[in-house]
Amino acid sequence: MGGACTLLIFKMRNLQSRVMSLKFQIKNEWGSELGVARRAALELAHGVVQTPVFMPVGTAATVKTVPQETLETLGASGVGAGIILANTYHLYLRPGHELIQRLGGIHKFMSWRRAMLTDSGGFQVFSLSKLRKVTPDGVEFRSHLDGSKHFFSPEHSMEVQIALGADVMMAFDECTEHPATRERVKASMELTHAWARRSRDYWLAHREEVPWFGEFGSSSERRTQALFGIVQGGMYADLRRESAERLVELDLPGYAIGGLSVGEPRELTREMIAATLEHLPKEKPRYVMGVGYPEEIVEYAAMGVDMMDCVLPTRAARHGLLFTSAGRVNIKNKKYAEDDGPIDAECGCQVCARYSRAYLRHLFAAGESLAGTLASMHNLALYLDTMQSARDAIERGTISEFATGYRARAKEAAEDQEEKLQ
């Protein structure tokens, strides 16, 4: 038995020595009262991502309303998004992970050549599907599309994510609801830890099955997918610490902080992020899932977060809510009907360079699909440019002032808008 075990360990090490999932090279660090911000290059199979980074969400293998060639050129600098997300739950249900696998993986399927990340499907199983039944083995659920019955286990989530073939995949976790008792949070966290270990084991054993295995890297060191663990622990700082420490034992390529933005006050989100960050390894990427407003992603970057994602810029855009350097703009408002200025005079994006508020408002009023496209382009560009400014500020050692100023300006703009509404 001892011999078999040794052999297994040897095989796993052997696998690990032949494949490489990511490189994370920190160029600058800047400590302030907010934390230690890091300016780094995250090297993945499909490209190098400059961090801190905001990742647009492409739920069903499309960042809603925006063509891939546009995503590649968004923002003042024209460099576009370096990494985008896709949702495992949605793609598993439609068109199916096996179809995407047969077509060479998600990158080929949607013609996105840069880096990608897939979530585990866990969050959507808990938020979208019906009649869930959680057991230690996994989750049985019904599709929100047709009511059909499905089962996700950590192993199955890994299988699906390997078939999709994003550069980064996420361990299968239970996203604890909020509010929840300490007892409930602890039990849920234990489940997440057990599932993280099973996710890791499946990943280590099967990572050479990714559709593009062998296409990237050298012959002696092939690129494969990276697996990130997800810290849970609800709104309990000590459980967050415990969760982080337990996951770090698994020695995963990166770590995410999950279970936030679930209805808690923003101050508590910040607190939980801070409480978790200090227990995550400094040399590995740290990803906060599902955040946030522009001033928040800047603040989290200043605290030492490397990666963030959120549907907010695109979902808000489709509803006519635009983010600007002077606060939020509800472009459907009648007061913009004859406003021939750009969405944001300080924005360098291609939408602000060309279209007026009056035109955007007209497109929304007329129910034209171009409304959502142009609004999404602007909001995404603003997010990407904001993170570019945050990266520049870390390099210059001014990230603390940048984050504080950004938040103050957002607050002032919000107050100013409230005043106008009165």
Add this chain to the structure above:
Amino acid sequence: MGGACTLLIFKMRNLQSRVMSLKFQIKNEWGSELGVARRAALELAHGVVQTPVFMPVGTAATVKTVPQETLETLGASGVGAGIILANTYHLYLRPGHELIQRLGGIHKFMSWRRAMLTDSGGFQVFSLSKLRKVTPDGVEFRSHLDGSKHFFSPEHSMEVQIALGADVMMAFDECTEHPATRERVKASMELTHAWARRSRDYWLAHREEVPWFGEFGSSSERRTQALFGIVQGGMYADLRRESAERLVELDLPGYAIGGLSVGEPRELTREMIAATLEHLPKEKPRYVMGVGYPEEIVEYAAMGVDMMDCVLPTRAARHGLLFTSAGRVNIKNKKYAEDDGPIDAECGCQVCARYSRAYLRHLFAAGESLAGTLASMHNLALYLDTMQSARDAIERGTISEFATGYRARAKEAAEDQEEKLQ
């Protein structure tokens, strides 16, 4: 009275000598059994349009789902659309022509720097609005949006179109329904002629009121809008001739053939176009409204038509119907689910260069808005590229073969598809 009349004529001539609405320079003509095809340059205030040309339809100041910067680069050559349409009826109702006028006209409003054409609103009043009441003075109708009551006369249509400020505007006409008795068609045609004269008179008296007047041309010859008359006459060749001759007396800058594609067989459409073309002045642009399938626009170009427009490429695209060199593709069909080839292997458009049929089908299946955008881009590119090929064929003297070959290939593809369906 005689003196006042002379003065009016003098003033009109004086106006005409100071402003110029268009230049139409024929470079090549090529006669065949189909007619005399013309390769020309149509110089308008906002640019030179190479004809024969297909004009994408931008109903509510947007070619549905496609951003303007994309329209400017569509097609294999990357030159995009030289001229697009907007609908007077829609823009009059929402956001209102006066708003667009205050914002500097339709070009500035929608940020389209190239040439534009507006229809008269007549066709939509007859096809979309409710409770129409036609009198010699004009048409009373109720908005399809909110049921509000409106009145369009030739003068009012001109007023609205001058406020919008497209490069070409259309005389207000009655689009005769099909089928219709000879008596009904004749009466309708007479109304159209009377309205054309009133449209012309209003245009001549007010054309310096276009929002961009003075911005184009030299100080001695300023550019203004052009007015095209619309030939009616139903499916009666002799009435078509009479209508053409009567409108030619008005000496307008260009002429359109209206009242087609209203349910008649395609062969009759072709016959009516031929019967009208021979009575229109050779030195002026000729525009067939609301046509057609790719093989039809090629054939009409070969017959001597210079301009065409149709919602077909964009409307079909939004329903998943794609035009290709090998016939129509209903991309929603399950057989494309794993087809990793482009929509059309012979197409040089940016969609075919990047995306697969499988991905397009997935986007349609998932109800993603990008589906309509990519499909519209492809269909429009195919139409624009088809007209580029037609222009090249006229220059080379091979337009007759090109049109015949195009039609034969379309017919063969259609038969092939029918066979597959069986």
